[in-house]
Amino acid sequence: MKWGFFVSINEKKLNGIEDNTRRTFMKNSGLTLGGLIVGGAVGSLLGKKPMTKTEQASAPMMHEMAQNPNKALMFFTPDEFKVVEAAAEQIFPKTDVGPGAKELLVGYYIDHQMAGTFGNNSREYMTGPFYPGEATPELGYQTHLTRKEVMTLGIKALNDEAAKRFKSKFNELKEEQQIEILKDFEANKVNIKGAATSGFFFSLLRKVTIEGAYADPMYGGNKDMAGWKMKEFPGHQGSYVNVLDKDFQKIEPKALNSQHSM
């Protein structure tokens, strides 16, 4: 019953909270859950002193959250999210040429993808029997696990590996340590304790990281089209008839919302 605890919080939240300001939520949760929450997810929030109105307005992070409702989690726990964000940043780091995964909000993109049809393998053939052991990699996806299950196992394995090698969480490691671990994952050198290899998990993580950097911003990543700007990709344009016969032309990108007015 790994998930029971979180389910009960959500139910309480739904049933018991009328006034849904942050403070009241915490207070009510505390009341209804009593001792159970100490050391838990909500407990750490409770420990914080609530911000005053002026503090809230001036805190850029809070401002950003209010601006971008996409910056919330549908699938990962906050701890899992930190690991994914750190790993994605190593795969697609911030460099002189432009932003990395973290700044592009790739972590949120991955979270949202895992919660939906892609993470649930809704459009894949998931009928058994499965023979992940005898399948050569060339035959592709052969585990009974869905992508989000592979992701969860992989994240746990990253943390386990970090604990084993450096006595720390993956996201708290130094850059070189994170890279060292990811390289071993890529090379299939780590056991992720499930019916998939570490290399398989890594290739999924790499794939969704690149997607998050460059998919239309409506999916939650590619913040402000900064991925496209960096790559000089103009996104959605109606026509290049007057462009393609010429030497390189730089074009300001447009996203699909430019096309959508109701």
Add this chain to the structure above:
Amino acid sequence: MAKTLPKTDIVLVGVGWAGGIVAAELTKAGYNVVGLERGKERSTNDYFMVHDELRYSERYEMMQDLSKETLTVRHNVKKRALPYREWGSFLLGDGLGGSGVHWNGQLYNFLPYDFEIYSKTVERYGKGKIPEGMMIQDWGITYKELEPYFNKWHEMSGVSGEPNPLPGSPQVKYPTKPSMETPPIKLFKKAAKELGLHPYQMPSNNLSETYTNPDGIKRGACQYCGFCERFGCEYGAKADPVVTVIPVAKATNKFDVRTHSVVRRVLHKDGKATGVLYTDITTGEEFIQPADVVVVSAYVLNNVKLLLNSKLGRPYDPVTGKGVIGKNYAYQMNYGGATGFFDEKFNMYGGAGALGSNLDDYNGDYFDHSKLDFLHGANIRLQQLGNRPIMNNAVPEGTPAWGKEFKDKSVEYANRSIFISGQGASLPFRDNYLDLDPTYRDAFGDPLLRMTFNWKDQDRNLAKFIGQKAGEIVKQMGAKEVLVGGQKVGDYDLRKYQSTHNTGGVIMGADPETSALNSYLQMWDCENVFVPGASAFAHNSGLNPTGTVGALTYRAAEGIAKYLKQGGSLV
């Protein structure tokens, strides 16, 4: 219990290119046609939000739902085949128009050599040139005989192009002017000419200008929007059954299209088909649609699956070499290519599905194979498709696949890399074939198709040769670094998209012993069943297949009309 519907003249299993052409031609000739299509209706209005790389290209919006149906694959007969669970190597279309909606539109006539490949190979090099296990055979038709049907396609769809300058090649006249010459295309043509080769503009089914076809269908010009293959065309500029042949059929009021209708069996008795059994997947009801002629136009792999599950025709046995359904499965060898990395930037973000230049100097038998360890060859081409950013991340050799260096290089070269590829021929072998899987089933409980396929020395040697030739061209174009592919091809890799150019399995020929169809694509073993599609190809050429699918289907349509008048075998 299935409900039996009133009889029709012709029933189509699948309404993509092949089904659409048959529908247009036969309704115009006055026949009633019922089109059963498993997917949904489509129109250009669907593509208002189409410039979405993630949804269409990475999540395969327009493709078949694999959770309901797929096939299994193995590398050789000794292995257990495993399901193709997520999309990779090839993509199967679904919905009205089939893959004709989201294809590129690169439009070729196969080479004269292709149709007589066995005779011409033996004539020039002797029988000893054909390696053990290779099953090339003549197609039972010649290029000359097919020429009028190629022209029908060109006129219906308005192909844009220019004649091939290669001496000895057929001189095709296209109804619309060639597509745009962009700076990379100019560079390719110049370099190729300097090397003594014969480049020309790729024949394209993305209209270069407004065009009205003989049926009175008017379509506008391509906008080079860069979201073409895997996407529908919001402008109707890409030739697609939904904007060409299907409206013509519908205008006759003799075409009854039923979408969401999955055909599960061709019904037959005493060597003749009586109709088909299908399920309406919106209601769950089963129907029997009786017809005088059954046209199996469900794409290569579905055609073979449906015939085998219907117990129609003689299944192929790779041990005895006898039987025909499932025989001569072939694919396309696309590893022979080279990427060039330039200092200069090009507008690589834009393009069209069939925008490019190409040459046939190393295709078919246009070059001497006496000293080479393979037969046939490849069309070598530069394509400017629009380098969408998720899919295109070319980096020079030695660059890691992720991390700082990968990121910087993939960004730097986004508009500075050019890929020259080879569309390689794939020749049939005795143990590359299709049959039914003993274990895995589709959503209806019917056995899945099983593919047994791997690359042979023929393919590996071809890829190596073509890769080097492509590399010479990119170098001549002025690339500062060149990454040559195809030099070490391993096992067939289902994870990597290569092409949706599957061929064979229900092949045509002159002899009922070694082929399933005659030259009208009429089944030798069941005279009122016609099977148009690349399943009829006895091998795959070094070119994209659909021009030849179209030509053969126009001929099949003529055959169906003939059959409905006179009956019997047409050959």
